[in-house]
Amino acid sequence: MRPMEGITVVVDLDEMRIIGYRDRVVVPVPKAEGTDYRAAKQRPPFAPETKPGVVVQPAGKGFRIDGHVIRWSNWDFHLSYDARAGLVVSLASVYDAEKGARRRVLYRGYVSEVFVPYMDPAEEWYFRTFFDAGEYGFGLWASPLEPMTDCPANAEFMDGYYAAQDGEPVKLPNVFCVFERYSGDAAWRHTELGIPKQMISEVRQEVSLVVRMVGALGNYDYVTDWEFKTSGSIKVGVSLTGILEVKGTPYTHTDQITTDVHGSLLAENTIAVYHDHFVTYYLDLDIDGLNNTFIKSKLKTARVADSSGVPRRSYWTVTREAANMEADAHVEIGSVPAELLVVNPNKKTKMGNHVGYRLIANGVPVASLLSDDDYPQMRASYGKKQVWVTPYNKSEKWAAGLYVDNSRGDDNLAAWSQRNRAIKNVDIVVWHTVGFHHIPYQEDFPLMPMLSSGFELRPSNFFESNPLIRLRSTKQTHLPNCTLIV
């Protein structure tokens, strides 16, 4: 938060020598006041307190960790660490009580790339177009999780290991946490008030399982969650916090600013530069088997025939379009009203519906605003659509390509997809980007409160009926008697 603006140092990494130095911009270094976020450095006045709260589980934890396999309620999945991707979920399957069988959902899912372009064309800033996974390692920069704050008291932690450049194993302690969430919400409910002299009320407490990793990429912290639900849903969340990239400036008040400064004045001599975050997920869904098809269920307005005899004039109906080729599956979410599904065209429910899951975005869709002829855009040319679907190819793991440093976009998701391969009833991979345009505000200084988005993978004709109905209530009718050990 105290930038020394305008200094460029060029280092020859072969020689390990500074070969260039330039101090182009002379502006004051912002003062220290208010920049330290550590608890020990705070002085009154303090904000009003909150009271501590802890989840207790009187009957113990409901999940088991067998090596890298997590087993909880109706879910089984494998959890592994990768220096580039971070948290990798694989072989996620859900137990279908009605069928008495375990059924496949997600072969593998992870963060494939995090593209963060800054919007200042100045000499010291134009190149700040970070690919956090491909250039830095989303897992390499994972932060050890703090018990009781990063994850609740009832969490278990797992370590990760990677091979250092000299081949030695390096341990990342507490790189993941796993915990059961008791959010205080219901999983489903209904109160029937329409029957005279009778009130039926059925409510079930929501319990879910969360696995979490935090990528602390330099200044920024990304909290990445995979939440498994007894309904069969997987909710994927990404929350941004940490420190903004700031630029030194002579300005101390917005009244002094007469040109585009490419950011927001957050404190004296401190501009937080406009930027984006595009978190691209690799989702190799295997819905009830290997071969799947991507479906767009489009909602279209229809007219009521004048001869119908009813005064209604319109309604909407649904047209299901199966994507045959990759070009059929480049989706700008929200451009037309549609639901996006991955179905298994070889498996039907008893009613005859193809078993499937659908993708629900939990935020306003965001696309890259950079020009197509701009290098960062060429490198992340997949960033103008939120969804791509490719046939599985073991060499296509990283949205921005295998080698991202100095890449020019010739080996990325959009380049592969230009081949326009067949994607119907084959093993497919869905690539989904969760994006944020980030205009900074003063509340982001010196450290921003969590800003969250994500998506849900929700069973959609996967089960014959709501699987939650077969889940007996975990209603806790008696409060635990607790004393605090200090």
Next chain:
Amino acid sequence: MRPMEGITVVVDLDEMRIIGYRDRVVVPVPKAEGTDYRAAKQRPPFAPETKPGVVVQPAGKGFRIDGHVIRWSNWDFHLSYDARAGLVVSLASVYDAEKGARRRVLYRGYVSEVFVPYMDPAEEWYFRTFFDAGEYGFGLWASPLEPMTDCPANAEFMDGYYAAQDGEPVKLPNVFCVFERYSGDAAWRHTELGIPKQMISEVRQEVSLVVRMVGALGNYDYVTDWEFKTSGSIKVGVSLTGILEVKGTPYTHTDQITTDVHGSLLAENTIAVYHDHFVTYYLDLDIDGLNNTFIKSKLKTARVADSSGVPRRSYWTVTREAANMEADAHVEIGSVPAELLVVNPNKKTKMGNHVGYRLIANGVPVASLLSDDDYPQMRASYGKKQVWVTPYNKSEKWAAGLYVDNSRGDDNLAAWSQRNRAIKNVDIVVWHTVGFHHIPYQEDFPLMPMLSSGFELRPSNFFESNPLIRLRSTKQTHLPNCTLIV
């Protein structure tokens, strides 16, 4: 879930006499199997169990209820019950520790209308275009909340009262609950890995306050939450659960269906009809005072000058447009990249930014797809834009008009707004619609798992800096020692 399809009964309410009866459609009544959602009616096989979990607060609750005023951490607000709106939040203000002052945020907020049009033009269905607040009473149909499931163990409950048609007061027990949420998430964090031989890690547990009401409108249950955060944010959530409206049909398998049946076959002889939910919020924001202005901060791509000397070609920048008149503030969210703010143009931060809050939608924006000449659309003609802004007018409380039964759209939000009144630097009201297009799936049978959306009102240059930094950690370093009293 067992419709007797096609019977229309006409009742003369003055005479209290049936004056018409028609049985037009003869289809089988669906069988009972699988339609009962009650725990006591379930038979094996059951789904794998989950373990109970309870939040305990070793130092007690952090909020106080003084009559109808709730005081918690930095928030004060008034909570009241209204038969039409349900839960009404008013006079919400936040304590600014840095300024040592309480500052106004929301004068009043509530669900103004819930429009639910079904998409089947048949004689028995075309008129099912419910206005749940205006026609039925979103509060009148509020459900008593169940302790331990609708709301967690640490919740407190409040009653509501309304005047019955004979003038007698009617008590709705447990109509609201209030509780502190310990979601297991962090409110903010940062791990600094870039300083050699040092690792700084600061993480704060998120604690928020939730107030909740459930409107159980016949078959459907709407869980409406207002969550107050120590960051200054208010998160508003609406979750849908309950029972779908179903239609009798001769079909028992999708292979038999050759025409548009206007819904999804969920079980034998059971079609769940396509429909929408549009939940319209009335938000009389008073950001740090009465007179406010609505701002669209538009993101626009700019070109880098060829003479710049850098290889970058583009970036985006921000243009702030203040809405002068109502017509400037009809927003289809996502149609152009923009942030939507309400600012107080008479108050600035030390840096010179107008103090404000912004509206962040937590889902893909949804608009009505009905034709403009269709009666339900005329009545809910505000439903094609997610945001409207009006000058405060005490008679404009209900988005679909004061008298909704048999309305024709001549007294609704869109009609009032046609006057195109001045809205700059006056007391303004923001109307925000959270929408769902609902294509039913088999998982929604016999009762649907929660489906959620909502929005966040987030301080944006309201505070001089992140207020969370002044909030001392509530980190619970010791686990409570608990025994279960059975």
